[in-house]
């Protein structure tokens with residue numbers, strides 16, 4: 001797979017590459033952006049994968065998440081995947097903000113018609129990460145740049161926001177050893193029990209087998225016991241002024257209770273007074289989350 005470079009933007013001494021590539025997992029073109037810190041000019045740098053929330057493209061966080069200041073200083077590349085396939089030509093795919101386009105939920109759909117394209121778990125874990133570390137990137141309009149030779153594939157951490165926080169936690173819990181640490185801003189922590197998650201899981205996974213839902217639910221994955229006695233290396237921030245938190249979409253307390261019950265260690269959940277669900281919240285604590293990743297990447 002070859003990444004087409006759509007644009008190169010200088011920022012914080014490094015550059016943001018806006019890329020597009022043909023995905024075999026989703027059978028659509030996929031957008032992805034990568035921040036390369038200045039250190040990547042001379043050495044391989046570790047990677048922080050940022051999974052965005054509902055309605056987002058790779059632009060939301062790269063423009064206003066404010067992760068690049070710390071990533072530049074610490075020498076960490078940040079990868080911003082898209083949140084779903086786009087233009088899959090499925091009836092109704094653009095009808096709702098919380099299902100379909102912009103709302104892939106980082107699972108592999110098994111329900112038709114979504115199952116033909118909505119394979120976001122496979123896309124992120126098996127396709128994107130592999131491709132970034134292996135493929136030569138080129139563009140007719142930009143000088144050739146080999147992204148793979150700038151990245152250290154043995155050092156990857158993961159973070160995300162809201163739906164992307166759910167993605168970060170579940171992909172981390174499901175793939176022990178793949179990521180060095182995890183963090184999340186206002187994650188959907190128990191999707192089987194909140195309206196956003198119930199809608200997405202019913203649509204992508206089906207309503208008949210709720211046991212299947214548990215395999216994609218951070219709280220249920222912790223309850224399953226595989227992490228008992230282990231360090232999760234997790235940092236979670238939630239704003240107490242977040243309307244989605246107040247509406248019961250996030251349920252971080254359920255995750256905390258599961259962590260305690262399962263005897264999992266090294267999990268920090270912070271409740272930040274008055275902060276809402278927006279990028280004002282994310283940008284405020286961005287430095288902490290990049291430093292959290294750096295602690296385990298170096």
Ligand SMILES: N[C@@H](CCC(=O)N[C@@H](CSC=O)C(=O)NCC(=O)O)C(=O)O
Nearest residue numbers: 053054055056060097161162163164279
């Ligand atoms: N009704 C809103 C809801 C969308 C929203 O708030 N999206 C959040 C993520 S919510 C959980 O995954 C977001 O990050 N939005 C993008 C942004 O730049 O703020 C709507 O339709 O906008």
